[in-house]
Amino acid sequence: MKCYIKRCDPHAGNPMVKFVYFILVVILFSIISPVKAGNPTNKEDIDFMVDSLDKELDAMPRDSFYLYKIVGLELLLFDSPRFLYYAELKEKEARRQNRFDFVCESYSDRALYYSNQNNIDSFYYWKNIMDPIALEFKEFNYYFYLSNSEVNLLLQNKRIQQAIQTAKKMYETAKENESLEGLVASNMSLGNAMFAAKRNKEAINSLETALSLIPVNETGWKGWKIKTYLGLISICNSINEYSKGLDYIRQYEELIEEVRKIRVDNSGKKTYMLNEWMELQTWKANFYIKLKKYAEAQVILKEVKESYPDLSEKNQIDYRLAVANYYEATGKYYEAFNEFQKAYHHPGQTTPNENPELLEQNANLLAHTGALNEAIKSYQDLNILKDSLNNAWLDSQLNEFRTIYDTDQLQLKNSELELKNKHNLLRASWIILAMLIVTLVFISIFYFRLARIKKKLQKSEDELKKERDELIISKENLRIAKIKAEEVRDMALKVERKESFFANMNHEIRTPLNAIVGFSNLLASDEDISAEERSLFINTINQNCESLLKLINDILYLSRMESGKMSFSLENYNLSELISEVYSTHQVSIPRNLEFIKSVPGKALFARVDKTRLKQVVSNFINNAVKFTPEGHIRIGYQLDETNREIVLFVEDTGQGIPEEHQKKIFERFYKMDDADKGTGLGLSISTIIAEKLGGHLDLRSEVGKGSCFSIVLPYDEKLNA
Numbered sequence: 273m274k275c276y277i278k279r280c281d282p283h284a285g286n287p288m289v290k291f292v293y294f295i296l297v298v299i300l301f302s303i304i305s306p307v308k309a310g311n312p313t314n315k316e317d318i319d320f321m322v323d324s325l326d327k328e329l330d331a332m333p334r335d336s337f338y339l340y341k342i343v344g345l346e347l348l349l350f351d352s353p354r355f356l357y358y359a360e361l362k363e364k365e366a367r368r369q370n371r372f373d374f375v376c377e378s379y380s381d382r383a384l385y386y387s388n389q390n391n392i393d394s395f396y397y398w399k400n401i402m403d404p405i406a407l408e409f410k411e412f413n414y415y416f417y418l419s420n421s422e423v424n425l426l427l428q429n430k431r432i433q434q435a436i437q438t439a440k441k442m443y444e445t446a447k448e449n450e451s452l453e454g455l456v457a458s459n460m461s462l463g464n465a466m467f468a469a470k471r472n473k474e475a476i477n478s479l480e481t482a483l484s485l486i487p488v489n490e491t492g493w494k495g496w497k498i499k500t501y502l503g504l505i506s507i508c509n510s511i512n513e514y515s516k517g518l519d520y521i522r523q524y525e526e527l528i529e530e531v532r533k534i535r536v537d538n539s540g541k542k543t544y545m546l547n548e549w550m551e552l553q554t555w556k557a558n559f560y561i562k563l564k565k566y567a568e569a570q571v572i573l574k575e576v577k578e579s580y581p582d583l584s585e586k587n588q589i590d591y592r593l594a595v596a597n598y599y600e601a602t603g604k605y606y607e608a609f610n611e612f613q614k615a616y617h618h619p620g621q622t623t624p625n626e627n628p629e630l631l632e633q634n635a636n637l638l639a640h641t642g643a644l645n646e647a648i649k650s651y652q653d654l655n656i657l658k659d660s661l662n663n664a665w666l667d668s669q670l671n672e673f674r675t676i677y678d679t680d681q682l683q684l685k686n687s688e689l690e691l692k693n694k695h696n697l698l699r700a701s702w703i704i705l706a707m708l709i710v711t712l713v714f715i716s717i718f719y720f721r722l723a724r725i726k727k728k729l730q731k732s733e734d735e736l737k738k739e740r741d742e743l744i745i746s747k748e749n750l751r752i753a754k755i756k757a758e759e760v761r762d763m764a765l766k767v768e769r770k771e772s773f774f775a776n777m778n779h780e781i782r783t784p785l786n787a788i789v790g791f792s793n794l795l796a797s798d799e800d801i802s803a804e805e806r807s808l809f810i811n812t813i814n815q816n817c818e819s820l821l822k823l824i825n826d827i828l829y830l831s832r833m834e835s836g837k838m839s840f841s842l843e844n845y846n847l848s849e850l851i852s853e854v855y856s857t858h859q860v861s862i863p864r865n866l867e868f869i870k871s872v873p874g875k876a877l878f879a880r881v882d883k884t885r886l887k888q889v890v891s892n893f894i895n896n897a898v899k900f901t902p903e904g905h906i907r908i909g910y911q912l913d914e915t916n917r918e919i920v921l922f923v924e925d926t927g928q929g930i931p932e933e934h935q936k937k938i939f940e941r942f943y944k945m946d947d948a949d950k951g952t953g954l955g956l957s958i959s960t961i962i963a964e965k966l967g968g969h970l971d972l973r974s975e976v977g978k979g980s981c982f983s984i985v986l987p988y989d990e991k992l993n994a
Contacts, residue, residue, distance in 0.1 A: 339365055339374050346381060355385055376406045376414040383418055387425050395425060412449060416442060416457040423461040427468050435465040456482045456496055463503055472511045479503050494531055498548065501527070505555055514559040521556050528552070547584065550576070554590040561594075561601045569598050589615050596633070605640035612637055788813050840882040840965050844992060847910050847919065848876040850883060854890050855908060866901060871909030878992045879919055881966050886921075886984070889959040893923035893982040896955065901927035904979070912988065920971075922983040929976040939970060959984070 342362045349355040359381040366374035379402035386394035399418050406415035419442045426435035439462035446454025459482035466475035483500045486493045501524040508517030528545050553576050560569035573595055583591060592615035599608030612633060635650035791809040794801065801809070855870045862868040890908065897906045904926025913920055930938060939956045956970070963970050963984050974980035 339369070339371065350385075351388070356382060359385070372405060372409040373411050373414075376402055376409070376411045379405070380414045380418050384421060387421055390425070390428065392425060392429065395422070407445075407449070410449070412446075412451040412454055416446065416451065416454045419445075420457045420461050423465055427465060432465060432469045436462065436469065439465050452485060452487075456485050456493075459485065460496070460500060460503065463500075463507075467503065467507055467510070472507055475507050476504065479507070494527065497527055498524070509555070509559070512562070514562045517559050518556065518563075521552055521559070524552055525549075546580070547587065550580065550583065550587040551590065554587075554594045557594045558597055561597050564601070566598065566602055569594075573598060596637075600633070600637060600640070605637055609637040609641050788817060840885060842880050842882055842966075844878050844880050845883050845886075846876050847879055847921070848872045850881075850886065851890075851909060851921070854887055854894070857887075858891065858894050862898065862906065865903055866898070867905035869905055869907040869909075871907055871911075873911060877910070877912060877919055878989070879986050880989065880992065881986065882962075885962045886966065889962050889984050890921060890923060892955045892959050896982070897923055897925035897927060897980070901925040901979070913985075917988045917990075918968075919986045919988050920983050921986070922981055924979065924981040926979040929978055930972070930974040930980055931976055935972055935974060938972070 339362060342358050342365065346355055346358045346362070349358065359378045362381075363375055363378035366372070366378060379398050383395050383398035383402065386392075386398070399422065402418065403415060406412065419438065423435045423438050423442075426432070426438060439458055442454065442458035442461055445451075446458050459478045463475045463478035463482065466472070466478060479500050483497065483504075486496055486500070501520050504520045505517050505524070508514065508520065528549055531545065553572055557569045557572045557576075560566070560572065573591070576591060580587075592611050596608045596611040596615065599605070599611060631650060631653060635653075638644075638646045638650055791813050795806065795809055851870060851872055855868070859868055894906065894908065906926075907924040908922070910919060910921040912918075939960050960970050966984075966986060968984055968986040971983040971985055972980065973983075
């Protein structure tokens with residue numbers, strides 16, 4: 273947990289954040305310390321505290337302090353699976369606030385959680401996610417901290433060569449990004465890896481390089497110095513460089529004193545960093561013993577005993593082992609054996625059967641005290657343990673070298689494949705180049721031949737161009753002549769229709785006039801006419817007068833509409849009522865052999881129309897239907913076209929129908945399918961003009977022998993029919 277709090281220091285730059293961390297640490301140690309002391313009820317206190325902080329977390333505003341609150345919960349649950357939940361929560365909130373330092377920390381947290389459980393695969397999963405983000409946003413402290421943890425994890429699993437490679441990669445990354453912290457961390461990791469590989473000289477060089485890179489008089493780097501000094505002291509002990517080790521111990525002591533001056537007052541100096549201080553004293557005493565400076569060692573051991581009577585378990589063990597070493601070196605073997613046994617039987621001490629150094633010391637003391645049989649057995653156990661450890665170490669190194677060899681072989685095969693692919697690509701490139709050259713030769717030959725042919729064709733093309741221009745002129749003259757011919761034909765057709773119209777008008781006018789004159793003369797000259805005949809003659813005269821009047825009215829009506837002198841009175845009108853009125857008007861005049869049907873929707877529709885003109889159009893449709901429908905039915909009505917949003921008023925019959933070639937011309941003025949038909953051919957022309965004035969148009973569907981359907985299509989007004 274100390275390492276975790278220390279790693280969180282990058283966030284603690286301002287005083288307020290430091291205050292938050294201080295409060296969190298106080299709460300943590302006030303809760304966790306009693307639990308570690310063996311009080312089971314305090315575990316429930318932690319759960320209660322977590323639940324309380326959870327509720328407070330939900331109620332907090334999502335500001336920067338929200339993240340620090342999550343950090344506090346993480347610290348409470350660092351060894352619990354629930355820790356992963358808060359790490360994920362911190363990641364989500366950090367991304368929302370664009371705090372990529374906390375994003376990196378959340379990934380680092382999860383990697384460290386799995387590192388503590390020695391789960392290498394999960395550790396690498398989260399590390400591989402964090403590394404590119406940390407490098408992109410220059411969060412080097414997380415990158416190198418986790419890389420340092422990776423080296424330690426590899427060393428724990430005896431993967432020493434891989435640890436060395438990882439440390440070297442750290443160094444290259446730090447050098448590339450000019451990160452001082454990275455250079456220090458990579459040299460420390462490389463020193464630890466070299467020490468594990470028993471390459472002690474290189475290990476010392478790396479650790480001394482790390483020590484030289486650490487800035488002087490900067491308290492933030494004290495932790496790095498402490499770790500570096502401990503590594504150097506351990507290596508000196510391993511290679512019997514005790515004098516050099518004492519130099520590092522003195523520098524370490526000066527560092528502790530310096531930290532004590534900064535952090536605590538005089539009353540607390542003795543107990544601050546006590547464990548580190550006591551560890552140094554035992555190292556120093558052992559080094560003096562190895563250098564046969566027994567007086568100095570005795571002074572240190574006596575001072576420890578008098579100044580620090582209440583030592584922790586580990587310090588007591590280290591102190592008793594140092595005392596045993598002193599007695600053994602000065603020839604007091606029984607006292608040495610007694611102290612060694614006290615340390616040996618301590619609950620927290622590793623048994624000698626697991627530690628070769630302790631087992632060797634135990635065998636030596638047994639031999640010096642006369643317990644030869646036990647000493648022999650202990651030496652035998654020592655040899656077996658050393659062989660076992662050496663074999664295990666060699667096996668692990670062989671396995672790792674085998675793995676590295678297999679990896680190198682795989683990389684070599686990949687390189688060979690890549691080289692082969694490059695060779696194939698190069699060969700393919702040469703083939704393609706040769707093909708391109710051949711193609712260019714053929715293209716060049718073809719181009720020169722084409723140029724020759726083109727030159728020959730140029731002359732022919734000029735001649736053809738001249739002929740083409742002449743043809744274009746001739747074609748244009750022909751087009752103009754064709755247009756003029758069509759105009760002449762249209763004019764002749766119009767003249768022909770007008771002549772037909774006037775001839776028909778002459779016939780239509782003469783017919784009723786002859787009837788009127790003839791029957792009028794009979795009525796005036798013949799006195800012997802019966803009353804019944806007189807009434808028949810008068811009715812005939814009236815009918816012919818009406819026909820003549822209708823003909824004249826149609827001509828005048830068309831003339832007024834063409835001149836624009838006819839006005840339209842538009843109003844909103846119920847179309848159901850309009851159809852009903854037309855139906856009632858024509859119902860009495862429909863022949864009895866025809867069925868007259870009305871069809872309107874359930875909901876009436878409204879349109880803005882001139883009612884009189886619209887009735888005129890529908891009535892014209894009905895009159896035409898009666899004229900050409902010998903039997904069957906005539907249906908009138910209207911409906912809404914949902915697709916086109918239009919209102920369709922229709923008159924449908926079962927008459928003779930209209931041939932397709934006449935359907936487009938039937939709406940033209942003066943046009944009749946048969947010149948023998950009664951009428952002037954103006955009814956549908958007038959209806960077309962009325963439909964256009966109302967904003968609509970006429971439509972026709974007809975099939976010969978089945979009947980016709982004439983329609984007037986009007987626009988649908990959404991607001992009017994809302």
